[in-house]
Amino acid sequence: MTIKIPRNAIGGLTRRRFLTTVATGAGVLATPYLSRAADRPRVSHGVQSGDVSTDGGMVWARADRPSQMMVEVASTESFARARALPPIAALPESDFTAKMLLENLPAGQDIFYRVRFRDLSHPDVSSEPVVGRFRTAPADRRDVSFVWGGDVAGQGWGINPDNGGMVTYATMLKHKPDFLLHSGDTIYADGVISAEVKLADGKIWKNITIPEKAKVAETLDEFRAAHKYNFLDDNVRAFNAEVPIFVQWDDHEVMNNWSPSKQIPDVYKVRDISLLAARAKQAFHEMYPMRESLNEPGRIYRSLNYGPHLDVFMLDERSYRGGNGPNLQASYGPDSYFIGPDQLAWLKRALLNSRATWKVIASDMPLSLIVYDDAANKKGSEAFAQGDGPPRGRELEIADILRFIKTSGVTNTVWLTADVHYAAAHYYNPDKAQFQDFEPFWEFVSGPLHAGTFGPNELDNTFGPEVKFVKAPGAGRQNLPPSDGMQFFGHVRIEGATGQMTVTLRDRADVALWSTTLDPKPG
Template identity: 80%
Template sequence: MTFKISRNGRRGLSRRRLLSAAGAGAISALAMPYLSRAADRPVVTSGLQSGDVGADGGVVWARADRPSQMLVEVATSESFANARMLPPIAALPETDFTAKMLLENLPAGQQIFYRVRFRDLAHIGIESEAVVGRFRTAPADRRDVSFVWGGDVAGQGWGINPDDDGMFTFATMRKHRPDFLLHSGDTVYADGPIKDEVTLADGNIWKNVTTPEKSKVAETLDEFRAAHKYNFMDEHLRAFNAEVPVLVQWDDHEVTNNWSLSKELPASYKERNITLLAARAARAFHEMYPMRESIVEPGRVYRVLNYGPHLDVFMLDERSYRGANGPNQETVYGPGSFFLGPAQLAWLKRALLNSRATWKVIASDMPLSIIVYDDAPNKKGSEAVAQGDGPPRGRELEIADLLRFIKTSGVVNTVWLTADVHYAAAHYYNPDKAQFGEFDPFWEFVAGPLHAGTFGPNDLDNTFGPEVKFIKAPGPGNQNLPPSAGMQFFGHVRIDGATGQITITLRDRADVALWSTTLDPKPV
C-alpha cells in the first residue's frame, strides 16, 4: 500500500491506490474531478455497508460529510437496468450524517445491486458521486450457504499499518465470496488509543495510521463515533463491506474493557459514569452499522436472522442485561447471575422452538467455558459465563437452563459461534464428561482476532464438559502478538444445499485451513 504525507504531516492514500479502492466499490470518488459547477460536492466518507439480510431484503448504510439526503437506487443487475429509486432519507448532524434504509420486496436468492448518492440539503441541486454496493438475499430454496465469522478489530493498539497491508484478514475473507459476515463483537476498541508507532519485540517498528480522536479513550459521543470511522479508513474493510453484508453484535470494547454496572473506570477516563459511557457507545454503535432496529425495544441488539431453509442465526447480547461482574457464585438464579437476562433468555427459547431451519447458529459474543477473569492479572472476578469447575453457579445457571430446554424441547442442530478471546479453537461439549449433563452434545467454535493482538490459551471450566478438539494460540510468555505475526483467525461455514451438512473451517489470515469438521444434521 502506498501512502503520501500531506502538508500537515498526516498520511493519506495515494491517488493511484485511492482510485483502485473506488473501483472496487469501496469508497466514493474522493480523488475524482468534480462533474458539476459546484466547488464543493457531498462526499460518501466511509464506504457502503449492507446488513441483516433476509429473503426479501436487507439494510443499506452510508455516511455523508454534511447535512444531506441519501438517495438509493436498487436493481437486480449491475447495469442498473430497470432500477428502482427509493424515497430519500435524511443524513443529519444528529446521526453524524449517517443514514440507513431497509430495502424491501426484493427477490429471494438474488444478487442485489444498490447505488447511493447524497444530495446537499443546503444546495439541493448538488449531489455526490454515486457509489455502488451489492449483496445477495437469503434463498427460498435449499441452496448452498456460505458465511464467515470472527471479531476483535483494531485492539491493543494495533491499528491500520500500511507496511503490513492494513486489515488484511478482510481481504482474505472477501476471496471466499461469503453470503455474509457474522461479526461477533468488539467491532472497535473504544478504550484502546492508537499511537503513531509501537516497538515490536524484535525491535522493528509498527506504524499506525492515526487520527486525533483515536489518540485517547472514547468518552464523548463523537469519540465513540470516531472509533468506528477509524476502522472504515481501511481499504480492505471498505471493499469487503461493499460486497458482503454484516450481521453485527457488540461486546465490551465498544464501551470499555469488561464493562458492567460494577465497572470502576481507570484514571485515563475523565467521565466516571459507566452507564452514561455505555449509552453514548450504544448510540454510536447503532448509528454506524446496518442493523434492523427494533421498535419494541429501541437499541436492542439481540435478534434472529432467517437465512433460508437451512439456517437461522440467533444474535445474542451478553452485555446489556448482565449483572455486575464479580464473584458470581450464586447457586440460586437471580439478578446477580444474569448474563442474557430473563427477557432475552425467554425470547431465545421461543425463537429456537419456532425455528424450522436445519441449523440453528447461536451467535454468542463470549465463549461458554473459557474462563475470562474480570481482574485478569489477579485471576479474580467473572467476566464471561464460566465460573470455575463444578456444578453450575452464577451465570452458568442461565446456560444450564437453556441447554436443558434445548434437550427437553427437541430442538436439534444447534452450533455456537463466538470470538472474544483472541485465538482459534473448537470445543465439543460432552454431557458424559460434564458436571451438569442435562443436555445433548453440541459444538462451539471460536475465531478471531480479525485484526488485533493475539492471546491465550485460557483455562477451560469443566461444568459443561468441553473437550478441546483444536486450538491455535501463542502460548504463555508470547502474548499480544501483532497482526504481522500472522495469528489472525476467522471461521468459514458452508452448508451444503443438497445434504444439509455443515462444514466449519478455522483459517488464518493467509487463508490456511487450520482445522475443519463436517457435521450431519438430524431431521428437523
C-alpha cells in the same frame, strides 16, 4: 427508514424480475454537478449492507455534511434499468449516517445498490456514487456460506499500510461469503492508536492515526470516530461493499470488561459507566446496518433467517448482565444475570419456533473459557465460566438453555463465538460434564480479525468441553501483532442438497487450520 417496493408497481412481471423495470423517478439522480469536488457532498466511509433476509436488507452510508441519501436498486451490475427510491435525510444528529431497509425483494437474488448524497442546501448538487451489493437469503435449499470473527483494531494495532492494512478482510472476501457474522469488539473504544509501536524484533509498526484515537472514547463523537477509524481501511471498505454484516457487540465498544460494577480507570473524565454505555450504544447503532426493534429501541439481540437451512440468533451479553463479581450464586437472580431472563425467554421461543436445519447461536463470549474480570489477580468473572464444578452464577443460564434445547427437541444447535483472540473448537460432551442434562453440541471460537493475539484460556469442566483444536500463542507470547499472522476467522458452508455443515478455522493467509463436517439430525 423502511422502503417498500409496492407489488402493484411490478405490473405483469414476476417478483424476481421486478428490479429490472424502469421507475418513473429514476431520473431524479441524474443531477448536474459542480465543477469543484469540494463543493459537493461526499460518501465519506463507503457503504454497508446488513441483516439480510429472503425479501430485503439494510443499506448504510455516511455523508460529510447535511444531505439526503439517494439510493438506486437494480438486479444487474450495469444499473441499466434501475429503480430510484425516495431519499432519506442524513443529519448531524446521526453524524450524517443514514440507513434504509429495502423490502419486497426477490429471494436468492444478487441485489446491486448505488448511493449518492444530495446537498440539502443545493438540491441540484450530488456526490459521486458508491456501489454495493448483497444477496438476499434463499427460499430454496441452496448452498449457504458465511464467515465469522471479532476483535478489530485492539491493543493499539491499527491500520498499517506497510503491512497491507486489515488483511483478514481481504482474505475473507476471497471466499465470497453470503454474510459476515461479526461477533463483537467491533472497535476498541478504550484503546489508543499511536503513530508507532515498537515490535519485539525492533521493527516499527506504523499506524494511520486520527486525533480522536489518541485517547479513550468518552464523548459520543469519540465513540463514533472509533468506528469510522476502521472504515478508513481499504480492505474493510471493499469487504463492506460486497458482503452483508450481521453484527453484535461485546465489551470494547464501551471499555474493557464493562459491567454495572465497573471501576472506571483514572484516564477517564466521565465517571458514569451507564452514560458511557449509552453513548457507545448510540454510536454502535448509527454505524452499522442493523434492523431496529420497534418494541425496544436500541435492542441488539435478534434472530435472522437466512433460508431453509439457517437461522442465526444474535445475543447481547452486555446490556442485561449483572456486575462482574464472583458470580458463585447457587440460585438464579439479578447478580447472576448474563443475558437476563427476558432475553433468555426470547431465545427459547425463537429456537422452538425455528424451522431451519441449523440454529446458530451467536454468542460473543465462549461458554467454558475462563475470562477474569481482573486478569492480573485472577479475580472476578467476565464471562459465563465460573470454574470447575456444578453450574453457579451465570452458568445457570447456560444450564437452563441447554436443558430446554434437550427437553424441547430442538436439534442442530451450534455456538459461534469470539472474544478470546485465538482459534479453537470445543465439543461439549455430557458424559464428561458436571451438569449432564443436555445433548452434545459444538462451539467454535475465532478471532481476532485484526488485533493482538492471546491465549489459550483456562477451561471450565462444568459442561464437559473437549478441546478438539486450538491455535494460540501460548505462555510468554501474548499480544502478538497482526504481522505475526495469527489472525483468525471461521468459515461455515452448508450444503444445500444434504444440509451438511462444514466449519473451517482459517488464518489471515487463508490456511485451513482445522475443519469438521457435521451431519444434521432430523428435527
